[in-house]
Amino acid sequence: MFKNLFQQIKHRTRGQIAKPHEVAPQGIDREFRLLLQAYRRQLRAVAASGNPKGRLGKGRFAKRKSREIIRDNQKGKRFQLPKSLLIKSSFSEDALASGLYPKRKSEWIPILKRRYDKKYDQLVLRNFSFIDHPQNTLDQLAEILKFEGKAANAQLHFDDPYCVDVSAYLALAEMWPHMSKVFKGGRMEMPIQKVVETLKLKKDLSMRLKGLENVDDVWAFPKRSRRRAGTSTSVDRYLHPQSKEKVADEFCEALDEWLAAASEDEVCLAQGGKARLASIIGELLDNAERHSHPPGKDGGWSTAAFMARRLEGDRDVYRCHMGFLSVGSSIAESLARAPISIRAQVNKYTDRHRDCGISRDTLATLVALQDGITSDHAAAANQRGGIGLQEVLELVSALGVSSGTDKGPRMTIVSGSSCIRARAPYLHGTRTGEDEPRMQWFNSGNSPVQPPDASFVFDLESRFPGTIIGLTFVLSKDDLKAVLDAED
Numbered sequence: 001m002f003k004n005l006f007q008q009i010k011h012r013t014r015g016q017i018a019k020p021h022e023v024a025p026q027g028i029d030r031e032f033r034l035l036l037q038a039y040r041r042q043l044r045a046v047a048a049s050g051n052p053k054g055r056l057g058k059g060r061f062a063k064r065k066s067r068e069i070i071r072d073n074q075k076g077k078r079f080q081l082p083k084s085l086l087i088k089s090s091f092s093e094d095a096l097a098s099g100l101y102p103k104r105k106s107e108w109i110p111i112l113k114r115r116y117d118k119k120y121d122q123l124v125l126r127n128f129s130f131i132d133h134p135q136n137t138l139d140q141l142a143e144i145l146k147f148e149g150k151a152a153n154a155q156l157h158f159d160d161p162y163c164v165d166v167s168a169y170l171a172l173a174e175m176w177p178h179m180s181k182v183f184k185g186g187r188m189e190m191p192i193q194k195v196v197e198t199l200k201l202k203k204d205l206s207m208r209l210k211g212l213e214n215v216d217d218v219w220a221f222p223k224r225s226r227r228r229a230g231t232s233t234s235v236d237r238y239l240h241p242q243s244k245e246k247v248a249d250e251f252c253e254a255l256d257e258w259l260a261a262a263s264e265d266e267v268c269l270a271q272g273g274k275a276r277l278a279s280i281i282g283e284l285l286d287n288a289e290r291h292s293h294p295p296g297k298d299g300g301w302s303t304a305a306f307m308a309r310r311l312e313g314d315r316d317v318y319r320c321h322m323g324f325l326s327v328g329s330s331i332a333e334s335l336a337r338a339p340i341s342i343r344a345q346v347n348k349y350t351d352r353h354r355d356c357g358i359s360r361d362t363l364a365t366l367v368a369l370q371d372g373i374t375s376d377h378a379a380a381a382n383q384r385g386g387i388g389l390q391e392v393l394e395l396v397s398a399l400g401v402s403s404g405t406d407k408g409p410r411m412t413i414v415s416g417s418s419c420i421r422a423r424a425p426y427l428h429g430t431r432t433g434e435d436e437p438r439m440q441w442f443n444s445g446n447s448p449v450q451p452p453d454a455s456f457v458f459d460l461e462s463r464f465p466g467t468i469i470g471l472t473f474v475l476s477k478d479d480l481k482a483v484l485d486a487e488d
Contacts, residue, residue: 093178120184198218219254244289257294363452
C-alpha cells in the first residue's frame with residue numbers, strides 16, 4: 001500500500017523536478033530526496049487526530065517507511081561479488097609476492113570492502129621479459145600485485161606478440177595461486193596461448209584458452225617445481241631419489257627432441273652431451289635447493305622451457321627459451337655465508353671496484369659466475385662445485401651458434417637487486433691455461449682488475465626475492481652442421 005503511494009507521488013512529480021548536477025549525501029540524488037520528503041508529508045497527513053502523541057507516532061512511522069524505500073532502492077544498485085572472488089577473499093602470504101611488492105600486506109584491502117564495478121580496471125603487460133627488460137618486468141609484476149590488493153574486477157592483457165622469456169611467466173605462475181581472483185580475462189596473442197598451454201601454466205594462472213586449436217609449432221618442457229622451501233620432512237631426504245635428477249634427465253630428452261626437429265633428424269645429442277647437460281641442469285637445481293634456503297639447504301625451485309618454430313622472413317626459425325626460478329636468498333646473500341677463502345676473493349674484488357658505481361652485492365654476484373666460487377663449505381673444501389653458470393654459458397654458446405646478428409644466445413640473471421646480462425661480446429668465460437678456471441669479467445680485457453661494463457652488470461631499482469635466470473638461443477640446422485663439419 002505505502003510503496004504504491006510512493007510510486008503515485010513519483011509519477012505525479014515526474015518532469016516537475018529539475019535534474020540535479022550534484023549528488024546528495026549517502027549516495028541519494030536530489031530528485032530522490034525530494035520524492036522522499038513528499039512521501040513523508042503524505043504519510044504524516046493521514047493522521048486525523050490533533051493529539052501530539054499521535055502526530056509523533058505518525059512522524060516515526062513516516063521515517064521508518066521512507067527508510068524501507070531507501071533500502072529497496074539501494075538493493076537495486078548493489079552488485080553481487082563473484083563467487084570466485086569470495087572464495088579467495090582473505091589475504092594469502094607469499095614470499096615471492098611480498099618480496100616483489102613489500103607494501104602488499106599493509107595496502108591490501110579486504111574483498112568485502114572493495115568498491116565493485118561492472119567496468120573492468122585494465123592492466124597491460126608489454127615487454128614482459130627478464131632477458132631483455134628486467135626492470136620493466138619487475139615493475140609490471142609489482143603493478144599486478146597492486147591491482148590484486150585493491151581492485152575487485154580487473155582484466156590483464158598480454159600485449160606482446162610472442163612469449164620471449166619463460167622465466168617471467170614462471171614468476172607470475174609462482175605467485176598467482178596466492179593472489180585474490182580479481183583478474184577476469186584479457187587479451188593474449190595466440191603464440192603466447194600456445195606456450196601457456198604446453199607449459200601447463202594454464203591451471204596455475206587460472207586461464208581458459210577457448211580459441212586455441214593446436215600447438216603444432218611448440219615443443220615444450222612443461223613446468224617442473226620442487227616443494228616450497230623448508231617443507232621437506234624426511235630426515236634422510238638426500239638418500240631418496242631426487243626430483244632434480246629426474247628433471248635433469250627429462251630436460252636432456254626434451255633438448256634432444258628439439259635438435260631433431262630443428263635439424264630434420266640430422267643432429268642429436270651424443271651420450272656424452274646428454275651426461276654433460278644433465279650434470280649442468282642438476283647443479284643449477286641443486287644450487288637453488290642448497291643456497292636459496294640456507295638453514296636447511298631445502299629451498300624450492302621451478303623450471304620450464306620450450307622451443308617455438310616461427311616464420312621469420314622466408315625461413316623457419318627455431319627459438320628456444322629456458323627459465324629457472326628460486327625464491328629466498330639472493331646469490332650475494334648466499335656468498336656472505338661462504339667459506340673464508342671464498343669471501344676473501346669476493347671482498348678483494350668488491351673493494352677494488354668500490355668506486356665504480358655498482359653496488360657490492362652486484363659485484364659479488366659477478367664473482368659468483370666465475371669457476372670455483374661456491375658458498376658450499378664441503379664443496380669448497382674438496383675443490384668442487386661453482387661451475388654451473390659457466391657451464392650453462394658454454395653450452396648455450398655451442399648450441400646457439402648462429403650466423404645471424406639478431407639470433408645470438410642471451411642470458412640474464414636477476415638476483416636480489418643485481419642484474420647480469422650475458423650476451424655478445426660477453427657470453428662465456430675463457431681460460432688462461434688448460435687446467436685454469438673459466439673467467440668472464442664483462443670488460444674488454446676480461447680482467448678482474450678492470451671494472452665490469454655497466455651496460456651488462458648493473459643494479460636494479462627494485463628487488464627480486466631470490467634468483468631468476470632466463471635464457472634464449474636459436475637452433476639452426478645450417479649453423480650446427482657447419483660447426484660439426486668444421487670439427488670433422
